Amino acid sequence: MTDFNKAEFIYSAGLSSQLRECDKPEVVFSGRSNVGKSSLINKLTNRKSLARVSATPGKTATINFFDVDTFSLVDLPGYGYAKVSKIEKQRWAELIEGYFAQNRSICLVVQIVDMRHPPTKDDIDMIDFLFSNGYPFIIVLTKLDKLNKTQKEERIESLMYELSDYEGTMLFPFSAVTAEGADEIKVTIDKAVNDYMNEE
Numbered sequence: 001m002t003d004f005n006k007a008e009f010i011y012s013a014g015l016s017s018q019l020r021e022c023d024k025p026e027v028v029f030s031g032r033s034n035v036g037k038s039s040l041i042n043k044l045t046n047r048k049s050l051a052r053v054s055a056t057p058g059k060t061a062t063i064n065f066f067d068v069d070t071f072s073l074v075d076l077p078g079y080g081y082a083k084v085s086k087i088e089k090q091r092w093a094e095l096i097e098g099y100f101a102q103n104r105s106i107c108l109v110v111q112i113v114d115m116r117h118p119p120t121k122d123d124i125d126m127i128d129f130l131f132s133n134g135y136p137f138i139i140v141l142t143k144l145d146k147l148n149k150t151q152k153e154e155r156i157e158s159l160m161y162e163l164s165d166y167e168g169t170m171l172f173p174f175s176a177v178t179a180e181g182a183d184e185i186k187v188t189i190d191k192a193v194n195d196y197m198n199e200e
């Protein structure tokens with residue numbers, strides 16, 4: 001099993017033209033602004049502030065790359081935040097679309113959804129994009145600590161309907177506060193990296 005604690009920041013890209021060719025398979029973290037992408041990366045790597053976290057949505061405005069042993073973690077800027085300027089939104093779209101348009105070595109996309117609410121229209125658009133283009137992906141349901149047991153069960157049941165078009169998608173409830181779910185996610189990432197390398 002990979003030691004996720006040995007993670008290091010490599011670089012940030014603010015424009016897709018700044019993206020470097022991949023030298024390692026990439027595990028990509030995608031989700032709407034403020035959903036907890038950076039917090040998940042910090043929890044998986046056991047670091048307080050490897051990826052920057054903020055109470056202000058729209059914190060991650062660049063694509064940030066972190067290396068962990070044989071693979072890279074890619075922190076995407078969040079989509080769907082209403083309060084940034086149109087120009088800023090266009091730059092984010094250019095960045096995210098530009099990233100996926102490149103022929104990158106993506107071994108897994110970790111799509112993050114707030115467990116308290118049904119997926120937003122933007123979430124569904126993103127999941128649709130991943131599904132229809134055949135990207136390997138899992139869904140991490142974050143902020144689990146904000147739900148009690150009954151609420152948790154209700155949300156899981158509802159998600160079965162909300163995500164019924166994407167059969168076979170694995171769901172991982174997770175909390176960046178309690179770290180519940182972190183080990184399962186790490187095992188899944190590890191397996192995706194190994195499967196990807198064995199295919200090559």
Ligand SMILES: Nc1nc2c(ncn2[C@@H]2O[C@H](COP(=O)(O)OP(=O)(O)OP(=O)(O)O)[C@@H](O)[C@H]2O)c(=O)[nH]1
Nearest residue numbers: 034035036037038039053054058059060078143176
């Ligand atoms: N209670 C709780 N709060 C969380 C959890 N994950 C993230 N948060 C909080 O949610 C806020 C946003 O977290 P980030 O990790 O910065 O979210 P992000 O998706 O990287 O946001 P952008 O970079 O803006 O796209 C912060 O205040 C976090 O502390 C969680 O599992 N539980």
Ligand SMILES: [Mg+2]
Nearest residue numbers: 037038059060
């Ligand atoms: Mg972030």
